[in-house]
Amino acid sequence: MNSSRYRPSTFILEIAAVLLALVFLSPFYLVLTNSVKGLKEILVDAASFPKAVQWENYSKVWAAIDFPQAFWNSLQITILSVIFIVLFSSMAAYQIVRKPSRFNAFVFMLLISAMIIPFQSLMLQLVRVISMLELRGELYGIVACYLGFGMPLSVFLFHGFIKTVPYELEEAARVDGSNPYGVFFRIVFPLLLPIIVTVIILNTLWIWNDYLLPVLVIGGNKDLTTLPVAVTKFFGQYTKKWDLALAGLVMAITPILLFFLSLQNYIVEGVTAGSIKG
Amino acid sequence: MRKALHMPKGWGQQIVFLGPCLIFFLTIVVAPFILGFYYSSTDWNGLDLDKAVWTGSANWRRIFTKDDKFWESLYFTLRFTAVSVLAANILALLLAFVLMTALKTKKLLRTIFFMPNVIGGILLGYIWQFIFTKGFATIGEMTGIHFFELPWLGTPGTGFWGLVIVFVWQTAGYMMVIYIAALAGIPKDLIEAAKIDGARAPQLFKSVYVPLIMPAITICLFLTTSNAFKMFDLNLSLTKGGPGTSTQSLAYNIYAEALINNRYGLGTAKALLFFFAVSLITVTQVWITKRKEVSA
Structure with missing residues (x-):
């Protein structure tokens, strides 16, 4: 089972695995080929290769969902949230590990326990809180939400990692006259790079793909509509118009697929590390 | 200074x-x-909080005595969780074992199997809505295979299995990489020793591999159970809970109660029950598998 030699049985296994991989990929293939067909052609035969490539599907959808705007909104929300999650959660984890106290232990326990709370159990009251703070429909409102929801897992991951960073390094810097902030940002933070990558990847995938939170917190503000929300609205308006709907889908999944394919080793490792420690 | x-x-x-x-x-x-x-004990309608009146146990009575839909969605969610957790983990383990052998396309296969996982549930649901309603129909016409000719997503049964298929497709690759990491950590000589002692494949699997990767099994079961039980995005974009409300998950039922029926107070009460259910199920599951870890 664990053999490292290539035997005839390995070859058969390889064929089977490749066939299964093709089955895994087939939905992408069908969506892609049909996204450049006319509606009639899709309805007549969804499996055929497009007879004439119809790029207009894309230009129509591009304008209809205002793709550049939705893309920019998603990007902006994701990047801002991830930057502050990394910053605040690493600082908090550092404090919890290096200054152990009953209070800090309690905070850590609270963060960990909160991981089990499903989003649906908070969402209705959360919208209320966000409205009270007059943050509904604001960019900073949704970023604030991601910061709150992102803290537990991120603090937990940093916590586990910082425990392995030798304290002697910090002591040496302190002797040299650095204050605690200098020690953290100049000495400790750069050492956290591996776990920072994990935290960035886990949060990016989650925030970029998130649907319900933007719907609830952004509400009617069209200027902030994210990509998944824009596509959902579009689907609601164009049910059964598969030519346009599929082009919209391809446009929506392309950015995240490119992100994955270009960073796949980091992503697979990051996700694995995140869940094994989580 | x-x-x-x-x-x-x-x-x-x-x-x-x-x-x-x-x-x-x-x-x-x-x-x-x-x-x-x-x-959860008010009649809050989502708009005027000032007018939300404390109603005591009215919401709870309503849920426990009149709200059949809620319990149907709980039953649906439990069935969905049981089937898809089992299917996703079996497939993931199988893939992990296959990718542990000396395949030439190992790395490419890992990428492909993992890929669906990076796409959000909303988009995956739409992709598969097309596959089930148009793609399957075409394949059915071409091949005449009964499976593809079923009225996919049009009946409670096909809606249920449709959700299971997409969930497994989305999750198996993710669990696979966790299992691969665990399998790679098993010392080679241990496996060799077991083989020399005459252990055959099923025995090897049951008495050597499973105990050694038990921590990974705990993690994967936890992740899949909690994700399946909380499924929402996929439900919204693939079946919208339909046909009727036959494939409505608990999370979707809460969403609909509040945002479609505007009964926020009742929705909050259900959401609280949902929290207790999620906690109970995941804690029990981790407790059971953790015990196996210790004894192994």
Whole structure:
């Protein structure tokens, strides 16, 4: 089972695995080929290769969902949230590990326990809180939400990692006259790079793909509509118009697929590390 | 200079380092959680909070005595969780074992199997809506295979299995990489020793591999159970709970109660029950598998 030699049985296994991989990929293939067909052609035969490539599907959808705007909104929300999650959660984890106290232990326990709370159990009251703070429909409102929801897992991951960073390094810097902030940002933070990558990847995938939170917190503000929300609205308006709907889908999944394919080793490792420690 | 910085003896540092994290966590997670206990006993309609009247146990009575849909969605969610957790983990383990052998396309296969996982549930649901309603129909016409000719997503049964298929397709690759990491950590000589002792494949699997990767099994079962039980995005975009409300998950039922029926108070009460259910199920599951880890 664990053999490292290539035997005839390995070859058969390889064929089977490749066939299964093709089955895994087939939905992408069908969506892609049909996204450049006319509606009639899709309805007549969804499996055929497009007879004439119809790029207009894309230009129509591009304008209809205002793709550049939705893309920019998603990007902006994701990047801002991830930057502050990394910053605040690493600082908090550092404090919890290096200054152990009953209070800090309690905070850590609270963060960990909160991981089990499903989003649906908070969402209705959360919208209320966000409205009270007059943050509904604001960019900073949704970023604030991601910061709150992102803290537990991120603090937990940093916590586990910082425990392995030798304290002697910090002591040496302190002797040299650095204050605690200098020690953290100049000495400790750069050492956290591996776990920072994990935290960035886990949060990016989650925030970029998130649907319900933007719907609830952004509400009617069209200027902030994210990509998944824009596509959902579009689907609601164009049910059964598969030519346009599929082009919209391809446009929506392309950015995240490119992100994955270009960073796949980091992503697979990051996700694995995140869940094994989580 | 140094003395001045250390004067508040840690309080300044405590506030700077822990403050931002706590402010966001308390406002976004803890405050709504606590508010939930209050709102769940009111007739809050989502708009005028001032007019939300304390109704005592009315919401709870309603859920437990009149709300068949809620219990149907719980039953659906439990069935969905059981089937898809089992299927996703069996497929993931199988893939992990296959990718542990000396395949030439190993790396490419890992990428392909993992890929669906990076796409959000909303988009996956739409992709598969097309596959089930148009793609399957075409394949059915071409091949005449009964499986593809079923009225996919049009009946409660096909809706259920449709959700299971997409969930497994999305999750198996993710669990696969966790299992691969665990399998790679098993010392080779241990397997060799077992083989020399005459262990055959099924025995090897049951008595050597499974106990050694039990921590990974705990993690994967936890992740899949909690994701399946909380399924929402996929439900919204693939079946919208339909046909009728036959494939409505618990999370979707709560969403519909509040945002479609505008019964926020009742929705909050259901959401609280949902929280207790999720906690109960995941804690029990981890407790059971953890015990196996110890005995192994």
